[in-house]
Amino acid sequence: MTVLSARSEDYLKAIYKLQAERKVVRVKDLASVLGVRSPTVVGVISGLKDSGFVDQEHYGYISLTTRGEDLAKFLVLNEDLLKKFFEEILSLTPDEAGVNACSVEHYITPTCRERFVSFIRFLEVCGRGSPKWLDHFRHFVLTGEPPPCDRCGDLLSGEEGKCEKH
Amino acid sequence: MTVLSARSEDYLKAIYKLQAERKVVRVKDLASVLGVRSPTVVGVISGLKDSGFVDQEHYGYISLTTRGEDLAKFLVLNEDLLKKFFEEILSLTPDEAGVNACSVEHYITPTCRERFVSFIRFLEVCGRGSPKWLDHFRHFVLTGEPPPCDRCGDLLSGEEGKCEKH
DNA sequence: TGTCATTGTTAGCCCCGCCTATTTTTGTTA
DNA sequence: TAACAAAAATAGGCGGGGCTAACAATGACA
Numbered sequence: 001m002t003v004l005s006a007r008s009e010d011y012l013k014a015i016y017k018l019q020a021e022r023k024v025v026r027v028k029d030l031a032s033v034l035g036v037r038s039p040t041v042v043g044v045i046s047g048l049k050d051s052g053f054v055d056q057e058h059y060g061y062i063s064l065t066t067r068g069e070d071l072a073k074f075l076v077l078n079e080d081l082l083k084k085f086f087e088e089i090l091s092l093t094p095d096e097a098g099v100n101a102c103s104v105e106h107y108i109t110p111t112c113r114e115r116f117v118s119f120i121r122f123l124e125v126c127g128r129g130s131p132k133w134l135d136h137f138r139h140f141v142l143t144g145e146p147p148p149c150d151r152c153g154d155l156l157s158g159e160e161g162k163c164e165k166h
Numbered sequence: 167m168t169v170l171s172a173r174s175e176d177y178l179k180a181i182y183k184l185q186a187e188r189k190v191v192r193v194k195d196l197a198s199v200l201g202v203r204s205p206t207v208v209g210v211i212s213g214l215k216d217s218g219f220v221d222q223e224h225y226g227y228i229s230l231t232t233r234g235e236d237l238a239k240f241l242v243l244n245e246d247l248l249k250k251f252f253e254e255i256l257s258l259t260p261d262e263a264g265v266n267a268c269s270v271e272h273y274i275t276p277t278c279r280e281r282f283v284s285f286i287r288f289l290e291v292c293g294r295g296s297p298k299w300l301d302h303f304r305h306f307v308l309t310g311e312p313p314p315c316d317r318c319g320d321l322l323s324g325e326e327g328k329c330e331k332h
Numbered sequence: 333t334g335t336c337a338t339t340g341t342t343a344g345c346c347c348c349g350c351c352t353a354t355t356t357t358t359g360t361t362a
Numbered sequence: 363t364a365a366c367a368a369a370a371a372t373a374g375g376c377g378g379g380g381c382t383a384a385c386a387a388t389g390a391c392a
Contacts, residue, residue, distance in 0.1 A: 007379065027340060040380055042341060047378085059340055059387055090281035103273040112266045115256035115307060122306045133299045140288045141281060173349065193370060206350055208371060213348090225357055225370055 002051045006106035009075055010034065011044050012053060013102075015064055016072035025062045078113055079105045085116055088123075091138055168217040172272035175241055176200065177210050178219060179268075181230055182238035191228045244279055245271045251282055254289075255300070257307055 004012070014033050018025045030041045045062060048054040053068030064072055079101045086097035108116075123131065140146065170178070180199050184191045196207045211228060214220040219234030230238055245267045252263035274282075289297065306312065 005378070028338090036379085037381065038340065039342080039382085043379070086278060086281075090278065090285065092278060092281065096275055096277060100274050100278045104270050107269040107273065108266050109262055111262060112252060112256065112258060115252075115258065118307045119256065119303065122303050125306075125312055131299060133297060137285065137288050140291075141284045146291055171348075194368090202349085203351065204370065205352085205372080209349070212371095 002053075004048075004051075004053075004071075008044060008048060009071075009106055010102070011041075011048060012064070012068060012072045013075050013079065015054065015062060016069065016076055019064065027062065030062065075105065078108075081113075081116055081120060082108075084120055089119070089134070089137075091141055168219075170214075170217075170219075170237075174210060174214060175237075175272055176268070177207075177214060178230070178234060178238045179241050179245065181220065181228060182235065182242055185230065193228065196228065241271065244274075247279075247282055247286060248274075250286055255285070255303075257304055 011030065011034065014030055015025050018029055018033065022029070027038050027041045027045070030045075031038045034041070045054055045056060048068070049056060052065055053071065054062060055065055056062045081101075082105055083094075083097045083101035086092045086100050087094055090097075092100065123134070177196065177200065180196055181191050184195055184199065188195070193204050193207045193211070196211075197204045200207070211220055211222060214234070215222060218231055219237065220228060221231055222228045248267035248271055249260075249263045252258045252266050253260055256263075258266065289300070
């Protein structure tokens, strides 16, 4: 079981995404989205071909093998998941959430990943969209102040959701 | 403003931590905690000396410059923060939380970091320790089931904290 | 069908972070 | 104080992932 570098995983993800939106993937496209020059792409792709993640004929288009696609799917799934967390929980902009997700994705352990999954699912299953605490948290992020009491509007200082009086 | 590689940051953090617990830091110590050989340490340290983060006399002990200490402090703070999140929110073991924090720390953007800070502070300020939703989430992680209703113990399926009846 | 722009490849270089083998320095101790 | 063990430094090599410059293949079009 070949273990890829973070950078190689980026290439795999990029191929996967390009393939989804553009049908064919060229060296030039990859270079452009990854912010590198063509020869760099050729070098990395050559390694990915050797380890069986990528197919390409000489001077031809780039595509993922079954193996490559399975891995890419998994990686992109994780990335999307993290992006969702950064965007919906931490209220980052879509762009910044994406940047963070893309780089962080490589480095979390499987259990950690599972916990992020659980966190998101918890919100969906048990919070019905946007639970109160999450609204409170967003308020806190924006203003730096504790959220107002549900009943009277005073700032919270007692238990969760409650002010001094309630 | 020199930008350090993730790996160099690891070296800086390691020096900082060793210095805190052991007073003097030797090449050998760093090699041991970072899992590399001495010449590797010598090489990286040499770079950190050039960029003014580290002091060391020939064949002598390693120490941080003021600049190096400031940066290391910042990095370790971020790492601890993330560790706290992984441990207390996602319920990872201390070890696994540490591993994830150490690697993820390098890659999040400043705003993202601030949001993690906010998240932790939110819990402290507004949740008074362990808010209900966090207990519910922990339950969800362990069992995969929605948490029980506060009032009757039925599984939740309505609003947050409420079952069908309540 | 021949020409030429576009694109992919090769060659050859660099830096980083790792290694082993070897040498130098240090400090302890007989 | 001379010898020796331990630790640090140097020399030199390797792979990954960048780069530029030069070259080869492709395909579109006159």
